[in-house]
Amino acid sequence: MEPDETLHTIEKAATWNVNSLKVRLPQVLDWLAREKPDVACLQETKTPDGQFPVQAFHSIGYEVVFAGQPAYNGVAILSKFPIESPETVMDRSEDDHRRFLSARIQGVQVINVYVPNGQDLDSPKFSYKLEWLDRLGHYLDRFTPEREPVLLMGDFNIAPGDLDTWDPDGTRNQIFHSEPERYGLRSLFSKGFIDLYRKIHPDTQAFSWWDYRMGSFHRNRGLRIDLVLATPPLAKRCLDVTIDRQIRKNDRPSDHVPVTAFFTS
DNA sequence: ATGACTTATACGATAAGA
Numbered sequence: 001m002e003p004d005e006t007l008h009t010i011e012k013a014a015t016w017n018v019n020s021l022k023v024r025l026p027q028v029l030d031w032l033a034r035e036k037p038d039v040a041c042l043q044e045t046k047t048p049d050g051q052f053p054v055q056a057f058h059s060i061g062y063e064v065v066f067a068g069q070p071a072y073n074g075v076a077i078l079s080k081f082p083i084e085s086p087e088t089v090m091d092r093s094e095d096d097h098r099r100f101l102s103a104r105i106q107g108v109q110v111i112n113v114y115v116p117n118g119q120d121l122d123s124p125k126f127s128y129k130l131e132w133l134d135r136l137g138h139y140l141d142r143f144t145p146e147r148e149p150v151l152l153m154g155d156f157n158i159a160p161g162d163l164d165t166w167d168p169d170g171t172r173n174q175i176f177h178s179e180p181e182r183y184g185l186r187s188l189f190s191k192g193f194i195d196l197y198r199k200i201h202p203d204t205q206a207f208s209w210w211d212y213r214m215g216s217f218h219r220n221r222g223l224r225i226d227l228v229l230a231t232p233p234l235a236k237r238c239l240d241v242t243i244d245r246q247i248r249k250n251d252r253p254s255d256h257v258p259v260t261a262f263f264t265s
Numbered sequence: 266a267t268g269a270c271t272t273a274t275a276c277g278a279t280a281a282g283a
Contacts, residue, residue, distance in 0.1 A: 019271075019272070019282080020271085020272055020273080022272090022273095023271090023272070044272095044282085046272075046273070070273080070274085071272085071273045071274065071280090071281090072273085072280095072281075072282090117281080117282060117283060118283090119281085119282085119283085125281095155283095157282095157283070175283075176283065209283070211269085211270075211282095211283070212269085212270035212271055212282095212283095213268085213269040213270045213271090214268095214269055214270085215269095216269095216270095223283075225283080252271090254271095255270085255271075255282085255283080256283095
């Protein structure tokens, strides 16, 4: 154990799919100034590494690591504490999508994921999604969940169960709700990764994403697909998880909202 | 209703998201 790790622990960690950091940067900076998470994982930055706004985050006290590309995907970890040993790929595959970032922060392994969308069950993108989840599982096998604190958070593009979708009957076996996807997610749970929102709020319906179209937010037709998972040493310390629905009312909002987990020190 | 918005790329139309 490093001496510093006992002095400062992660007490507040958040995940937010920002749907273009270029468009959302002012909102992200406002949110950080207001909420002050110790660690924030962003997805869909859609920003090449050379254009990442490093200085904007440094100037408000955040270290950053990022893995981006033009137009699509892109992930970043922001931290008030030092970020050690960042990894931008999860294995030796040829996959060039920037969807993964893993680093050590105050003795916690923080893993940021942007799981592929999959499009529909007939698409090659669906096979890619399932393969990607399988590869993530293999990456996670290096950890001992019962003993090690690991935070795995991001946009999973899977509604874990019927409570996590506005229309469980209409969406059954559709994309985000299909059995193969849910099996992939359950296989992460079975390794010891715990869905913290569902642990703390077993019966509450709360969504983290709403379609831009059809007034879906106003009608609360959404999904809970942005998740914070943690291994038992961290899950035991979790006090609450909140989903910031209010931020979806901003001008030019992301279609996702932040999910934030709180831990005892 | 293979739609509806929003973003990126590139400057109009298409791809992609979820």
